[in-house]
Amino acid sequence: MFQKWQEQLSGCRLFQTMLANELVLMLDCLKPKLSGFSKNDLITIAGEQFGGIGIVLSGSVVVTKENLAGNRVIMDILGPGELFGEMVAFSKHNVWPATIVAQNSCEVLFIPPEKIVGGCGNLCVAHRQLTVNMLRIVSDKAWALHRKVEYLALGSLREKISRFLLEQYRTTGKPLFMLPLNRNELAEFLNTTRPSLSREFCRMRDEGLIEFHRSSIRIKDIQTLSALLE
Numbered sequence: 001m002f003q004k005w006q007e008q009l010s011g012c013r014l015f016q017t018m019l020a021n022e023l024v025l026m027l028d029c030l031k032p033k034l035s036g037f038s039k040n041d042l043i044t045i046a047g048e049q050f051g052g053i054g055i056v057l058s059g060s061v062v063v064t065k066e067n068l069a070g071n072r073v074i075m076d077i078l079g080p081g082e083l084f085g086e087m088v089a090f091s092k093h094n095v096w097p098a099t100i101v102a103q104n105s106c107e108v109l110f111i112p113p114e115k116i117v118g119g120c121g122n123l124c125v126a127h128r129q130l131t132v133n134m135l136r137i138v139s140d141k142a143w144a145l146h147r148k149v150e151y152l153a154l155g156s157l158r159e160k161i162s163r164f165l166l167e168q169y170r171t172t173g174k175p176l177f178m179l180p181l182n183r184n185e186l187a188e189f190l191n192t193t194r195p196s197l198s199r200e201f202c203r204m205r206d207e208g209l210i211e212f213h214r215s216s217i218r219i220k221d222i223q224t225l226s227a228l229l230e
Contacts, residue, residue, distance in 0.1 A: 002027050002034075005057045005109070011081040012055055014111075014133050022126040029127070033110045043100040043108060044085070050094045052110035053085045059106025064099045067191065074188040075148065077103065077181065086134065087141050089113035152191065154229075157200050160190045162225040165210065165217060175219040182215065 002009065006023065009015055015023055033052070037043055043061060044051065054061075056078050063076040063084060075098060078084060088097050090113055116134055154160045164186070168177050179186065187194040204210045209225060211218040219225060 002032075002109075008057050008080045009055070009109075012083070013081075013137050014053075014055065014083060014130065016133050017129055018126045026126055026130060030111050030115045032112075034107065035110065036107045037102040037105070039102055039104045041102040043102055044096040044098070046097060046099045047095050050085065050088055050096055052112050053083055053089050053116075054100070055109040055111065056080055056082050056084075057107045057109055060103040061106060061108070062101045062103050062185070064101060064188075065097075066099075072188055073191055074181070074185050076144070077185065083137060086137055087145075090117070090138075151189075157190065157192055157196060158204065159228050160192075161197070161200060161204070162228045164190065165219055166222070166225055166229070168217070169219055169222065175222065177217060179215045179217055 002024075006020065009023060009027070010018075010020070015026065018026065032055075034057075035043075037059075043054070046065065058080055060077055060079045061084065062074055063078065064072050064074055067073050076084075084098075084100055085096070088095070116130060151160055151163065154163065168179070169175060171177075181189060183194050183197060187197040190197065201210070201212060205212060209219070209221045211220060
């Protein structure tokens with residue numbers, strides 16, 4: 001049943017280092033549920049009953065939260081092979097902590113968390129590795145949330161934009177790159193409005209710090225952007 005998704009599942013960190021035959025046995029043991037969604041469908045709703053760890057197989061999903069003012073804040077965007085729900089899966093709070101929305105047509109695999117840490121009926125040799133992988137994923141997600149808090153702690157919108165652009169520069173290794181978020185999504189990620197974001201982009205362009213065309217960004221003055229964050 002899941003053979004068509006073998007490439008996506010093999011690239012998922014939950015199944016990292018597993019051989020193809022081990023992955024087949026593992027899926028038989030985990031008994032996951034496959035669900036399909038259309039663009040803008042609500043996959044989960046914050047506060048509702050938790051339904052299992054999700055793995056995106058195709059398309060992409062947006063992880064969102066509402067701030068105190070009732071505005072949507074984007075926490076993350078996930079593509080094929082990436083997970084959601086792992087932070088709450090083993091906690092005493094058995095509800096979804098965030099709302100997950102289908103960014104486009106997508107398919108998601110849901111795995112009951114008890115199947116990951118519980119006894120393995122098939123005696124899968126890779127089950128121990130599955131548990132180790134899960135611990136690493138949760139630790140990394142905690143670090144990512146720490147990164148989000150650091151963004152919120154920055155004083156100005158320019159500092160937030162500079163940090164985001166410098167992160168993309170370090171990830172790609174090039175001063176010219178495509179933004180992974182559209183303007184609305186980036187505004188939500190930085191906890192601001194799109195008009196405010198656009199105005200600051202234009203000011204930074206006029207000051208010779210950046211150039212941009214649609215989703216393409218070129219950093220022209222890396223030193224000045226870095227100095228803003230010191």
